[in-house]
Amino acid sequence: MSALPFWERSKGNILVLFDVDGTLTPARRIISKEMQDLLRQLREKVVIGFVGGSDLDKQREQLGLNGADVLKEFDYCFPENGVTAYKGGKLFSSQSFIEWIGEDKYQQLVNFMLRYISELELPIKRGTFIEFRRSMINVSPVGRNTTTEERDAYEAFDKSHKTRQVFVQALRDVFPNLGLTYSIGGQISFDVFPTGWDKTYCLQHVENEDFKEIHFFGDKTFEGGNDWEIFNDPRTIGHAVKSPDDTMRICKELFLKD
Numbered sequence: 001m002s003a004l005p006f007w008e009r010s011k012g013n014i015l016v017l018f019d020v021d022g023t024l025t026p027a028r029r030i031i032s033k034e035m036q037d038l039l040r041q042l043r044e045k046v047v048i049g050f051v052g053g054s055d056l057d058k059q060r061e062q063l064g065l066n067g068a069d070v071l072k073e074f075d076y077c078f079p080e081n082g083v084t085a086y087k088g089g090k091l092f093s094s095q096s097f098i099e100w101i102g103e104d105k106y107q108q109l110v111n112f113m114l115r116y117i118s119e120l121e122l123p124i125k126r127g128t129f130i131e132f133r134r135s136m137i138n139v140s141p142v143g144r145n146t147t148t149e150e151r152d153a154y155e156a157f158d159k160s161h162k163t164r165q166v167f168v169q170a171l172r173d174v175f176p177n178l179g180l181t182y183s184i185g186g187q188i189s190f191d192v193f194p195t196g197w198d199k200t201y202c203l204q205h206v207e208n209e210d211f212k213e214i215h216f217f218g219d220k221t222f223e224g225g226n227d228w229e230i231f232n233d234p235r236t237i238g239h240a241v242k243s244p245d246d247t248m249r250i251c252k253e254l255f256l257k258d
Helices: 033-043 056-063 097-101 103-118 148-161 163-174 199-205 228-232 244-255
Strands: 014-018 047-051 076-078 084-087 090-094 130-132 137-139 180-185 189-194 213-218 237-240
Touching: 014 076, 014 244, 033 047, 033 244, 047 199, 076 199, 084 199, 097 103, 097 189, 103 130, 103 137, 103 163, 148 163, 163 180, 163 189, 199 213, 199 228, 213 228, 213 244, 228 237
Parallel strands: 014 047, 014 213, 047 076, 213 237
Antiparallel strands: 076 084, 084 090, 130 137, 137 189, 180 189
């Protein structure tokens, strides 16, 4: 999709950033045609981008409805919290978690996680408990190879048993000096990354772009959620949403009324 230059948009000095899961799409599901159409309307007026914890391939699966090129649908693309960053469809910044932490410390961390998961008693377990990404590792006690129904069931189980919260606290207790942040997001997992590499990381790429306002929409804006830091950052105007429908409603009220 081609887009007007920023300066030709009626509100081109406003940047609107979106979380993905639970904000633009249901968790790990595909964007709706209605949301895709809304984002295209929005982009005629303001500058838009997404910032999510997953890598670009996963975000392409969720946001690339009907073969749409995600890098062309958004002005800014910030997979992995912006540690990998695209503007106008072109990569302009990339960092590496493994280079930051080093192989020895990384293996100590992963070995502990695998032992911990092996001793967990859960209703089900599937595969891919630890997923390595360029900017972080994603940890799922139940395993990422779950069906939609299994994800929903684990999410309900976790709300009452707090398995992810307890797991995170164990990591904080055992590895207090690694300089890591643990962020619970989505339905079944949590992210582990260097402190400061949360979603606020992406703001360094846009804070000198002369935007009058930077809005952020996210569903995990509670303390400990993976939208908490950027939602509360003084550089952003935060909007807490409960669903993609909520996102669409607020965007229409704020940016598409005139």
